Amino acid sequence: MPRRDLIVGIDFGGTKILATVFNPHYKILGREKKETDAKAGVQRVIRRIARCVFDSLDDAGASIRQVRAVGIGAPAPVDPLTGTILDAPNLGWKNIHLKKDLENFLKVPVFVENDVNVGTLGEQQRGAAQGARSVCGIFIGTGIGGGIVIDGKIYGGFRHTAGEVGHMTLEAASTKKEATGLRGTLEALASRLAVNRDIRNEIKAGHKSVLAKTGSGNISWIKSKALARAIKQHDRVATLVMERACHFIGIAAANVIQILNPEVIVLGGGVFEALGPFMLPRIRKSAKAHTFPPCFKGLRIVGHALGDNAGVIGAAVYARQRLQSRKR
């Protein structure tokens, strides 16, 4: 009989599902990636996640009987105790018992957490914030999410919603809105959606930009890579808008620093992945300028080290932690 010592970590996103098989030393033995295709409906997506696990095991030359547990990071608020997805508007899911449903297919323990929380845990355990006693992750993508890890564990607070840095108000008088309707928040000022809106408005106002080519004033979506190219070409609109975004991300970091005094702030997410070298020094400078100096002492603001792997590694670490706390 084979030893049950593998962990499968899953990064479950709105567009793709990534499953990775780890040995006990977090060596990657195999992986599989599939489209999420949320339109297909809840049950089909859950079956696809299960197949993704089996295919990643195939890739590793292993079987499900060697798996001790599966960890999964989901793009939504979750109840980690019951493994329920509470509300994922981008998937159209509400109160879905992902843990129970997946355990029915896989017959091994499944643990569900929020994707940004496990991403922060991954960076704290095996990435850019390794060994730090307190970490806040800030992930800049279409929206902006955050996670907190204290003493090696995800910190969820009272109702497991701690780390929602994206909804923090930074500019109370601003009329700029985020998707939830809140105004002047980090997400309203510095997410990919905010940057897109600001670039469109600059182009509409008559400012020249290489990004206007995609349909002069009518561009609906600028990808991070196109943005990075435009900045490399010293495009004024792209540079100005991204500098403003970094200014606000730095202020958000400063606020987190003053409330939580974490040892490390880790930056990640799609926008940061494409534009890290431009963003990091600007975010650091703004964070320092907006922090009461004694609170800034010794603290580090770093870019992510694990990239796409942060989610699957964090999910695997999380599953192992949950198994261990059950034993006690």
Next chain:
Amino acid sequence: MPRRDLIVGIDFGGTKILATVFNPHYKILGREKKETDAKAGVQRVIRRIARCVFDSLDDAGASIRQVRAVGIGAPAPVDPLTGTILDAPNLGWKNIHLKKDLENFLKVPVFVENDVNVGTLGEQQRGAAQGARSVCGIFIGTGIGGGIVIDGKIYGGFRHTAGEVGHMTLEAASTKKEATGLRGTLEALASRLAVNRDIRNEIKAGHKSVLAKTGSGNISWIKSKALARAIKQHDRVATLVMERACHFIGIAAANVIQILNPEVIVLGGGVFEALGPFMLPRIRKSAKAHTFPPCFKGLRIVGHALGDNAGVIGAAVYARQRLQSRKR
């Protein structure tokens, strides 16, 4: 030989020193209050703190030989492990070994913490947030301080500066400054200093106010009680300025809620003590309006319950906790 089971809690402020003797059930047995008189110099103030302890014991009909430990909350950042006051500009103190100096006089263990931290601990252990697993205290006075208590313990973070809510940026474009030079922060927008400045400016701009009587446009200091009276008289300037302050305190609470998701937020401090009934509903309303709804669920925003006693009770609780963790 008498039992060594009393704890003395001290609230050490810029203007007064309050010492209170507690039995093991936190019943108050005696107390003493003295002026701080910081001008007299470090050693004199420390001797005065020691005398305050002895006089409070006299008041309790007890002796120092019955005291197990002394806890003290100080108006400055401290290093709680060494019991050092790091930097207290209002006292003119820097790197003062308060623990060691006081132990020399008292011959019992002394434990030093920040006043706002112990105030929050007091409210969590015996006051408005009793039993809550996570609490953030926001204390609105001349400045604005904050403290965090998680699982019954003060949470200091990496370098023991967590909870510095006063320096949080809420209005990045604002030109309003706090004492440290930071702009658009909670303290720059809603502290007693900020409220005074705003009222002065309104009066200078020609708006009528009962508060102008103290020297029309030239008033240097409005006390909380005068402010409370003016609001009772429906003074437009006082009401407008305090409503704006509550708006920003609510936004700060919302930001704390979204970062930390505490079970309870406790409001206190001199300004809140005088104006609580006016401020609390306005702060709650603003906090709710600026929070992503799922993060607001079940959470309570309450006024302090212990008033002036929060500091001495919290200091006594803190001393007992430190004794217990030494035994382990």
